[in-house]
Ligand code: FES
């Protein structure tokens with residue numbers, strides 16, 4: 001363990017000595033040429049999330065994942081394996097499927113070729129009319145590597161990419177105590193946002209903006225620079241581990257209900273039993289750990305069974321290179337992802353998936369970024385952000401506040417007055433992300 005308990009496998013995400021100092025220039029966010037380099041050298045080489053394994057229950061169930069101008073679909077096989085294919089017919093290239101659904105086989109709408117869910121051509125009109133020979137049983141859809149972790153279905157376009165678990169390391173090991181496979185996606189929104197996709201990775205790589213952008217957070221998550229732990233790994237992943245207890249630097253005015261009081265009370269701890277605010281925050285947090293360890297079973301919090309003292313009360317906010325963020329909380333996961341627009345570097349889509357760990361007897365869950373939700377798999381809602389008007393359901397939530405800043409950030413990247421970021425040590429991971437991206441673009445990975 002290094003500084004502040006940082007594990008030996010990690011770099012200190014608050015130490016700028018771990019950086020080369022590559023500038024974070026505006027063209028990275030605005031230039032179509034830069035966007036093309038990202039596609040050529042990075043997006044075609046990393047692992048992408050297609051969806052959740054919960055979407056693939058029966059053989060023939062499939063998930064369609066569009067990415068820029070590419071499209072891939074992942075199909076559950078008879079033997080329970082998942083295969084991923086490029087979404088293009090092996091005859092003359094017609095797109096095969098448009099939306100996630102379920103089919104026994106895949107008939108092309110153009111000349112009617114029928115592909116089995118294993119990707120092998122089953123039927124073609126006039127099969128003997130091919131001078132190359134009957135294509136049935138012979139031609140296959142072009143397949144991609146597909147794997148699962150954490151209840152997510154992943155694929156890569158790169159035959160040479162590392163195995164998924166190696167690409168993700170050390171996340172599978174770090175998060176082995178969380179029941180990610182069975183988390184229920186209770187809220188699912190895809191939002192068109194007028195900003196470059198990197199806004200989200202930059203934003204989720206630091207908590208320096210919290211006090212300004214999310215003033216409601218410090219009373220229940222301590223993101224103070226010296227209490228959070230900043231970690232990053234050579235593969236480009238990183239996290240900030242934040243105690244879920246009030247920050248001692250921000251105080252709510254006297255007489256305002258304190259959110260931490262309700263958290264303590266929910267676990268039979270009397271917030272009035274502490275002599276002062278500091279003791280309530282610090283000792284209350286320890287008492288909360290003890291209460292949860294004592295009471296989890298009788299209260300149906302079966303997912304606490306393997307969690308350690310940190311996991312049972314704290315929030316490791318985790319970025320997986322290059323575009324996936326998972327915020328882990330004791331009872332929830334929040335998955336955030338941005339993906340570039342096919343042609344415009346000023347636009348992206350923002351995926352917000354709120355996932356809950358089921359607790360016996362709870363039919364409504366607190367989804368953290370979207371308010372209370374019924375415990376059931378949600379349908380996807382597609383929206384335009386429209387300066388907040390398009391997403392009234394998440395108004396004033398943390399993630400909404402981030403999105404409100406996204407467009408102004410993108411405008412600033414176009415200015416001749418912007419040269420490079422001037423970063424605090426606690427924003428080290430922002431530059432590190434760009435340096436790992438540069439490693440991909442410049443062939444060092
Ligand atoms: S393009 Fe699919 S059958 Fe012709």
Ligand SMILES: [Fe+2]
Nearest residue numbers: 209213214402
């Ligand atoms: Fe934020």
